[in-house]
Amino acid sequence: MYFSQNAIILVMLMFVISAVFYATIDYKTKEVEDEIKIKEVSLYEKNLINTIDRNIDKIVEDAFVNASYKIMKERKFFTASSEAVAYITSYIKNETKESLNNVNYGYSNISYNISSVKISPTYDPLVVHLYCEIDIKYSKKLNNGELIALKPIVINRDIKLSRIPDPYVYLNKFYYTWGYEKKINIYNFPNDNYNRTFCIILNSSNFNYSEMHNPQSPTELRVIGWDSVSNKIILLPYWVQTWREGNNDVSVIWVRANKNEIYNYNNGQGYIYILYNSTTPVDRQDPEHTFIFFDDFNYFNPDKWDSVGYFIINNSKITVIAGAGSSVYTKQTYGTRYELIFRANFTPSHAQTIGFFTQLSDNDGVGWDMYDWTGNNPELYMRVGYSGSDIGDYVPNSNKYLNKFYIYDLKRISTTDLNFTIFNDTLDIEYSNSFTNGNKGNNYPISITALINLNTNVTVDWIFLKDINDITTTVPPIGVDEYPNLDYKEEKPKTFTGTIYYGEPGKYILVYNSTYSIIGLYTNKTDYWLYPNMPGYKPLIEEN
Numbered sequence: 001m002y003f004s005q006n007a008i009i010l011v012m013l014m015f016v017i018s019a020v021f022y023a024t025i026d027y028k029t030k031e032v033e034d035e036i037k038i039k040e041v042s043l044y045e046k047n048l049i050n051t052i053d054r055n056i057d058k059i060v061e062d063a064f065v066n067a068s069y070k071i072m073k074e075r076k077f078f079t080a081s082s083e084a085v086a087y088i089t090s091y092i093k094n095e096t097k098e099s100l101n102n103v104n105y106g107y108s109n110i111s112y113n114i115s116s117v118k119i120s121p122t123y124d125p126l127v128v129h130l131y132c133e134i135d136i137k138y139s140k141k142l143n144n145g146e147l148i149a150l151k152p153i154v155i156n157r158d159i160k161l162s163r164i165p166d167p168y169v170y171l172n173k174f175y176y177t178w179g180y181e182k183k184i185n186i187y188n189f190p191n192d193n194y195n196r197t198f199c200i201i202l203n204s205s206n207f208n209y210s211e212m213h214n215p216q217s218p219t220e221l222r223v224i225g226w227d228s229v230s231n232k233i234i235l236l237p238y239w240v241q242t243w244r245e246g247n248n249d250v251s252v253i254w255v256r257a258n259k260n261e262i263y264n265y266n267n268g269q270g271y272i273y274i275l276y277n278s279t280t281p282v283d284r285q286d287p288e289h290t291f292i293f294f295d296d297f298n299y300f301n302p303d304k305w306d307s308v309g310y311f312i313i314n315n316s317k318i319t320v321i322a323g324a325g326s327s328v329y330t331k332q333t334y335g336t337r338y339e340l341i342f343r344a345n346f347t348p349s350h351a352q353t354i355g356f357f358t359q360l361s362d363n364d365g366v367g368w369d370m371y372d373w374t375g376n377n378p379e380l381y382m383r384v385g386y387s388g389s390d391i392g393d394y395v396p397n398s399n400k401y402l403n404k405f406y407i408y409d410l411k412r413i414s415t416t417d418l419n420f421t422i423f424n425d426t427l428d429i430e431y432s433n434s435f436t437n438g439n440k441g442n443n444y445p446i447s448i449t450a451l452i453n454l455n456t457n458v459t460v461d462w463i464f465l466k467d468i469n470d471i472t473t474t475v476p477p478i479g480v481d482e483y484p485n486l487d488y489k490e491e492k493p494k495t496f497t498g499t500i501y502y503g504e505p506g507k508y509i510l511v512y513n514s515t516y517s518i519i520g521l522y523t524n525k526t527d528y529w530l531y532p533n534m535p536g537y538k539p540l541i542e543e544n
Helices: 002-074 080-105 169-171 518-522
Strands: 110-121 127-142 146-162 174-177 179-189 196-202 220-229 233-235 236-243 250-259 265-266 269-276 293-295 305-308 311-315 318-324 326-334 339-344 352-357 365-371 379-381 393-396 405-410 418-423 430-436 444-450 455-468 473-476 480-486 488-490 510-511 534-541
Touching: 002 080, 002 127, 002 146, 002 169, 080 110, 080 127, 080 518, 146 444, 169 518, 179 365, 196 220, 196 455, 196 473, 220 250, 250 269, 311 326, 318 326, 318 444, 339 352, 339 365, 352 405, 352 455, 365 405, 365 444, 444 455
Parallel strands: none
Antiparallel strands: 110 127, 127 146, 174 488, 179 269, 179 473, 179 480, 196 250, 220 233, 220 269, 236 250, 265 269, 293 455, 305 326, 311 318, 318 455, 326 444, 339 405, 339 455, 352 365, 352 444, 365 379, 379 393, 405 418, 418 430, 510 534
């Protein structure tokens, strides 16, 4: 009886000990589980922070890129810098939230709140400062209580932007302007509807080269007229033959117009303007439309010329070399009522011709002919016919014109009437002669020919064909009839290739004007970002 009671007590004691032991084991297990969950939350928090740290720069840059393309697509700028900033910060907030959602997938006990997103300019226009607050909350029932974790994350740093499209340059037009215009008086302009080509001669007494942006080049020049039909200023086709030649800085400019394209045309008189003082790098010379035919031999144009034999083009000059006989001649033929002008170098050997001739001929046609009648003394000849007394005449002392470049002129007024003139490069007359006994009325190509002779060659710098007219021009002295130009302008070509990126080196300059900040440009430069004197990038295309 006594033994049984002790045994019962012992068994009960074992049960108590076992219960306490297993309870202790279970408690320890749950404590370990709670510790693992706490560490899991800590690890997740680090993942969130790393995700934000890795992605925030791209999110901010994407926000600006998105704002740029929104403006470019809709062709509508933000009304104020605050509106642009609100759009960008909203984009940053939404994209940051989306990025956190991707990390948070499957964690229903975690929530967060992006409570503040602010961007502000820095003293580098391509660097913005970002301030962002993110509050992360984690709540979880534990075995031994409840875990509530609150973690604020603060982003407070500068972010470098790159390759942000510039909608300001993309959507706007920019213009070259001209500071001055010079009146050119015109006389003897025919009262018909045909285009006429005439020349203007500038020099140091009638044109102030120092008022040009670049006096060493005619690139900035424009010649304008007035379209009496549309009542608009028009750019007339022109070509600068000579620029600032000789002691008097003579420039020769050829222009083409009709009576309806000159100002105040009345009984053969009117005027046009030469514009100057502009930063434009665009040369608008248009010799192809200034003349009926033109070539300056930058290359051989098979659409204009045929050839037989040998020729070379070097430094924009064509040299026809005799060999067995060589000729370069136009595909088109021309009759009378044309004036042919060219700059050439004849050499002292038989036989070379430039003018209206059949190819490979020095007698079937009319024009300038280097010819040797005696067999030992080739001279420069003016050919007006084929035989007898109608053949033409020599230029006196023609050796002075050989092995040098001069400007040669032939007016084919009619079959019988022809005029030959030699000019220097400033269009001063060196020699002139007229004939009334020509007998070649056929249509001929314009030909440059060197016939059979070992040493024969002739070189041409440029050549053009125009109408025959008696138009003259006068240029008033410096200070007379010179005016500020207020009307004419030209749109600047956007020579950027591909997308135009804000602050791209070589295409922008740094200015201390916050309307040129990227946010300022998002408002079409109508508002500044934060402070008016903060730096920005001004597109060079906007410079005059």
